[in-house]
Amino acid sequence: MTARALVPWPDLSVPAELGAVVWDGRGAPPDGLAEVEFYVLPYDAGAEPLKLFPRLPSLRAVQTLSAGYDHLLPLLPDGVRLASGRGLHDLSVAEHTLALLLASQRLFPRWFTQQRIGAWDRVHTPSLADSRVLLLGYGSIGRAIERYLLAGEAEVIPVAGTARPGVHGIAELPELLPAADIVVLVLPDTPQTRGLLGAAELAALPDSALVVNVGRGTAVDTAALTAEVAAGRLRAALDVTDPEPLPPDHPLWTLDGAIITPHIAGGSDSFYPRAKRLTERQLSRFASGVELENLVR
Amino acid sequence: MTARALVPWPDLSVPAELGAVVWDGRGAPPDGLAEVEFYVLPYDAGAEPLKLFPRLPSLRAVQTLSAGYDHLLPLLPDGVRLASGRGLHDLSVAEHTLALLLASQRLFPRWFTQQRIGAWDRVHTPSLADSRVLLLGYGSIGRAIERYLLAGEAEVIPVAGTARPGVHGIAELPELLPAADIVVLVLPDTPQTRGLLGAAELAALPDSALVVNVGRGTAVDTAALTAEVAAGRLRAALDVTDPEPLPPDHPLWTLDGAIITPHIAGGSDSFYPRAKRLTERQLSRFASGVELENLVR
Structure with a gap:
């Protein structure tokens, strides 16, 4: 049984030690949740992704792609680390x-x-x-x-x-x-x-x-x-x-x-490449036991 | 009798060895033309500034503030150096x-x-x-x-x-x-x-x-x-x-x-500070006998 990462995009480079499970936050969650240790929250996908925490018994770390994270703190199980999306926008x-x-x-x-x-x-x-x-x-x-x-x-x-x-x-x-x-x-x-x-x-x-x-x-x-x-x-x-x-x-x-302009400065295509690169760096750090970037708890 | 520089702006730092005579290309040219050795052509002032060459018997160098200079070559007396405004725009x-x-x-x-x-x-x-x-x-x-x-x-x-x-x-x-x-x-x-x-x-x-x-x-x-x-x-x-x-x-x-946009990329306020700085550097070089920048002949 391999440790798994739950990620929102299929086109990511994931370390061989981690098996990737893809879910963009829409539709039913995939199989294999029991082994998920690293969860990258889908961005801008509403409340559904947050309801998954109780179904992830092996969870050790969560990556959000937002700069803000206060709303996540009460939902996260004890001992689970959290990294923010600081800088992506x-x-x-x-x-x-x-x-x-x-x-x-x-x-x-x-x-x-x-x-x-x-x-x-x-x-x-x-x-x-x-x-x-x-x-x-x-x-x-x-x-x-x-x-x-x-x-x-x-x-x-x-x-x-x-x-x-x-x-x-x-x-x-x-x-x-x-x-x-x-x-x-x-x-x-x-x-x-x-x-x-x-x-x-x-x-x-x-x-x-x-x-x-x-x-x-x-x-x-x-x-x-x-x-x-x-x-x-x-x-x-x-x-x-x-x-x-x-x-x-x-x-x-x-x-x-x-x-x-109607408050759109942060909402452009420059977000996704940066979010993917941060996610890849974090998966690599997680797989090799290195402290995550943007760690907030 | 001091060597003189004929310049288009009054607010220039001019080396003490050169006396400045100011003319922006509009109205009658000033007195003291006989001693002018360095002439900074007024920018965008039409044909009048070009008619002054025959009245400048001491002229040794001309600074144009345009990138192009082909139209000046037939007008310049023999032996007069010419520096262009390359880069100002x-x-x-x-x-x-x-x-x-x-x-x-x-x-x-x-x-x-x-x-x-x-x-x-x-x-x-x-x-x-x-x-x-x-x-x-x-x-x-x-x-x-x-x-x-x-x-x-x-x-x-x-x-x-x-x-x-x-x-x-x-x-x-x-x-x-x-x-x-x-x-x-x-x-x-x-x-x-x-x-x-x-x-x-x-x-x-x-x-x-x-x-x-x-x-x-x-x-x-x-x-x-x-x-x-x-x-x-x-x-x-x-x-x-x-x-x-x-x-x-x-x-x-x-x-x-x-x-x-109607061909206005080059026409903005960023020109004047750059034109003035180039002019000041050239006056200083001229006064101390150093080769001019942007020399084209």
């Missing part, structure tokens, strides 16, 4: 951040409007290069965004909750905002981040500054930002809003200086 | 290339359409990460594009006129096209590049491949590309077309899978 979010930022700097709303009427009218545009970018949030997504910004020869000023060498603290915002061309927010929703960019902070930004939010909408005062964009003083490129969804009749939708 | 073009590519991968036409009606409808999108990008043209702009693509964890396959270590030759295109997710063209208009992507080459690309052109429109067969995009088989993101401007009634304008 980073590049997707970073990529969309650049898409929002560049579409705004290079005037894409203008080009799309011209395209609808077949107009070839050229204007000079702002650019990212040489811009000073305040990067609020400097975890793994922030660093992925920074790599893109540096390739584009922007100046990056990283800001985190507390200052550390090379990284400014959030307390320094009042001095940093007046010199920023672009502010990128990639912050979670916490009591500390809620309302971080309010009317006073937005007023401290120079004319024509761009606010890009890909973290959580609550970090920005939506009414204050709407007023600044409506006045033509600031520009905004948002994947997240507060409230969310943004109501259909909200004035922000139709403002010239605003680009809005 | 590279990053602007690279940045717009990424903007086109990311806007296409991340479905920005869909978001702009939804934005006009206030619709918050989410869909999963393609991404750049892990995509295989054929980069046709591997000069300084191509390498600037490559730095961006590598920051986004794409796989870059550089292709130049002739193969060299690490770079494929154009003759290998038939084998390279079927495996490309994205083709980026940054090629000049030459007899060799004209019609490079014709109906057969486009047909060799896999379904859903994206063609990004920021070089010259003539490298792609517009009718063949339009047919592929109209059929929903390929996608296109074009800053250049053939003919150019694209006629208002051309079918490409309104196709779902096409993004079109």
Whole structure:
């Protein structure tokens, strides 16, 4: 009897010592559950995968492909290890951040409007290069965004909750905002981040500054930002809003200086190759008795 | 009597040995032309700046801020050196290339359409990460594009006129096209590049491949590309077309899978800081008798 891994994709490289059982979370679970020691939870497959734990008597480790895992802790049997999907969505979010930022700097709303009427009218545009970018949030997504910004020869000023060498603290915002061309927010929703960019902070930004939010909408005062964009003083490129969804009749939708996408930064094809590579690394580690990556318990 | 430099901007750092005379190409030229030894041609200022050569008896070197310089050669007095603006537009073009590519991968036409009606409808999108990008043209702009693509964890396959270590030759295109997710063209208009992507080459690309052109429109067969995009088989993101401007009634304008901008990749704010830095370096070299950068004669 071999140890088995329950995995969501058939096209994985699985160590010879482990037998793979494939289940994508849809339909009836496969045979051979009694021998499953390593369970890779199907992604975005609802509640069914979580109901399998009581049927896995040999289970020793679980891999989730989400960054969050709090909901799993009460369900896992004692002694079963858990590894998270931390980092799998980073590049997707970073990529969309650049898409929002560049579409705004290079005037894409203008080009799309011209395209609808077949107009070839050229204007000079702002650019990212040489811009000073305040990067609020400097975890793994922030660093992925920074790599893109540096390739584009922007100046990056990283800001985190507390200052550390090379990284400014959030307390320094009042001095940093007046010199920023672009502010990128990639912050979670916490009591500390809620309302971080309010009317006073937005007023401290120079004319024509761009606010890009890909973290959580609550970090920005939506009414204050709407007023600044409506006045033509600031520009905004948002994947997240507060409230969310943004109501259909909200004035922000139709403002010239605003680009809005419906919270889709993390949901792109870049996820699957990364999820598969992490899964393969973890299966290999598990098979050879090496500690898992992203271990959270 | 000090040697003088005639420069287009007042806010330059000029070596103490050189006296600066400022003229942006508009209005009457300033006094002191007889002592001008180094002339930085105003950019995009029409023909007036070129008429000044006969009035500069001390002239020893000219700096143009354009990449092209053929039109200057017949006008320059014998013995006057000429340096080009090669590279000053590279990053602007690279940045717009990424903007086109990311806007296409991340479905920005869909978001702009939804934005006009206030619709918050989410869909999963393609991404750049892990995509295989054929980069046709591997000069300084191509390498600037490559730095961006590598920051986004794409796989870059550089292709130049002739193969060299690490770079494929154009003759290998038939084998390279079927495996490309994205083709980026940054090629000049030459007899060799004209019609490079014709109906057969486009047909060799896999379904859903994206063609990004920021070089010259003539490298792609517009009718063949339009047919592929109209059929929903390929996608296109074009800053250049053939003919150019694209006629208002051309079918490409309104196709779902096409993004079109009116040849504006090189015209952004990233030019001026670079032009000023090059000018300052050249003034410093000139003042200390060091050979100029970008010397073309």
